[in-house]
Amino acid sequence: GEGSLWGARFASGPSPELARLSRSTHFDWQLAAYDIAGSHAHAKALAAAGYLDSEQEQAMHSGLVEVLRRVDSGELQPQPDDEDVHGALESALIGVVGAELGGRLRAGRSRNDQIATLVRMYLLDHAAAIGDLVVDLIDAINAQAEKSGEAILPGRTHLQHAQPVLLAHQLLAHAWPLVRDLERLRDWRVRASTSPYGAGALAGSSLGLDPALVARELGLSRPGENSIDATSSRDVVAEFAWIAAQVGIDLSRFAEELIIWNTREFGFVRLHDAYSTGSSIMPQKKNPDIAELARGKSGRLIGNLTGLLATLKGLPLAYNRDLQEDKEPVFDSVETLEVLLPAFTGMVATLSFDTDRMAELAPMGFSLATDVADWLVRQRVPFREAHEISGALVRLCEQEGLELHEPTDEQYASISAHLTGEVRDVLTIRGSVTSRSGVGGTAPERVAEQRIELTNRVRAL
Numbered sequence: 001g002e003g004s005l006w007g008a009r010f011a012s013g014p015s016p017e018l019a020r021l022s023r024s025t026h027f028d029w030q031l032a033a034y035d036i037a038g039s040h041a042h043a044k045a046l047a048a049a050g051y052l053d054s055e056q057e058q059a060m061h062s063g064l065v066e067v068l069r070r071v072d073s074g075e076l077q078p079q080p081d082d083e084d085v086h087g088a089l090e091s092a093l094i095g096v097v098g099a100e101l102g103g104r105l106r107a108g109r110s111r112n113d114q115i116a117t118l119v120r121m122y123l124l125d126h127a128a129a130i131g132d133l134v135v136d137l138i139d140a141i142n143a144q145a146e147k148s149g150e151a152i153l154p155g156r157t158h159l160q161h162a163q164p165v166l167l168a169h170q171l172l173a174h175a176w177p178l179v180r181d182l183e184r185l186r187d188w189r190v191r192a193s194t195s196p197y198g199a200g201a202l203a204g205s206s207l208g209l210d211p212a213l214v215a216r217e218l219g220l221s222r223p224g225e226n227s228i229d230a231t232s233s234r235d236v237v238a239e240f241a242w243i244a245a246q247v248g249i250d251l252s253r254f255a256e257e258l259i260i261w262n263t264r265e266f267g268f269v270r271l272h273d274a275y276s277t278g279s280s281i282m283p284q285k286k287n288p289d290i291a292e293l294a295r296g297k298s299g300r301l302i303g304n305l306t307g308l309l310a311t312l313k314g315l316p317l318a319y320n321r322d323l324q325e326d327k328e329p330v331f332d333s334v335e336t337l338e339v340l341l342p343a344f345t346g347m348v349a350t351l352s353f354d355t356d357r358m359a360e361l362a363p364m365g366f367s368l369a370t371d372v373a374d375w376l377v378r379q380r381v382p383f384r385e386a387h388e389i390s391g392a393l394v395r396l397c398e399q400e401g402l403e404l405h406e407p408t409d410e411q412y413a414s415i416s417a418h419l420t421g422e423v424r425d426v427l428t429i430r431g432s433v434t435s436r437s438g439v440g441g442t443a444p445e446r447v448a449e450q451r452i453e454l455t456n457r458v459r460a461l
């Protein structure tokens with residue numbers, strides 16, 4: 001019941017309004033299994049310090065096993081007068097092992113060090129699951145890149161035709177940010193693996209309990225260095241929320257591109273029926289809803305992060321009840337990504353590209369003008385002059401309605417003596433792409449190496 005964890009110094013029970021405001025079981029019940037794992041570890045620490053004999057310790061472990069069984073089966077549900085998961089599970093344990101033994105478990109721990117530990121355990125598990133989903137998406141992008149071979153895409157800056165690139169190169173450009181997100185999760189994990197358990201309410205335990213034992217039992221790497229910091233800091237939660245938001249942003253950028261490519265005007269890509277939606281009124285419609293939801297949900301992920309940061313700003317040490325507000329946003333970020341990523345991966349894996357359409361558009365907009373300038377530089381013309389010569393060529397072609405390779409030798413010569421008919425050799429899309437063979441460039445052999453490097457980086461994580 002409500003008063004069971006702290007009722008003794010109160011003459012009356014909590015008002016219904018307080019109880020309703022204060023209650024967190026509707027979201028922290030998700031932490032029940034972690035709470036019970038924490039209790040098993042804490043029982044060991046109590047036994048090691050001589051507060052439970054071995055018979056009591058065994059009875060405690062069996063009681064906790066039974067409580068978990070009831071949680072898993074759905075038999076045990078939070079009651080309306082349970083304030084939070086910790087209280088509800090303590091009541092349940094007392095129901096199983098009796099108040100004499102069950103009432104011993106809370107010695108030397110607080111809900112403050114418990115909750116700070118449990119949220120880390122939850123995030124570590126879900127970070128692993130989200131990491132696997134991100135790997136699946138990277139694999140899907142890589143497979144599409146491989147399948148696209150040497151297909152050409154009109155590369156853009158400012159959404160204007162810029163230079164032709166391999167479609168594979170552009171697809172892989174969406175994979176690398178996701179690789180960095182995986183690396184961020186790996187780095188975050190080191191910080192997240194600190195265990196606040198044993199810090200008590202804020203000042204540490206006076207009972208000689210071993211927090212390193214608890215950390216070990218919970219699969220965390222070490223106890224917190226400072227009990228005040230351990231119970232009151234949530235930067236690890238905020239950092240996770242940022243990584244989740246960044247994954248959302250990376251998906252959203254790719255989504256935006258697919259939405260544009262999927263328009264009739266572009267016509268670069270077709271979505272599989274199973275990963276697109278129809279319109280209730282316009283029978284012809286096939287909409288990129290997964291991409292749009294990715295774009296929309298990235299806003300939600302950013303909101304979760306900024307809401308959490310606003311909650312944390314300005315809190316005095318140590319624990320404040322405001323910190324209860326850390327969980328819903330970050331749980332929502334986890335749930336959002338766990339639903340979004342598989343759908344997004346399915347959409348990417350089943351895309352089909354109209355490579356003829358892309359190849360047809362690739363030379364348009366004088367996208368090989370830089371190749372003219374680079375060709376002149378290889379003839380030892382200073383780049384500043386080369387840029388002017390190719391700019392003048394673009395102007396001439398625009399006036400005359402020609403492509404860059406179409407003027408006569410005389411027309412070339414009228415622009416500059418450096419500009420000869422030989423420049424036509426580089427005025428093919430293939431020649432342009434192949435010439436960009438510097439590290440990280442779009443030349444086919446560089447892109448093939450890039451795909452291998454991507455695979456190795458992901459496998460090394």
Ligand code: ARG
Pocket residue numbers: 024084111112115319321323324325
């Ligand atoms: N429900 C709280 C939270 O989520 C944990 C319990 C600490 N409560 C307290 N009154 N000290 O942060």
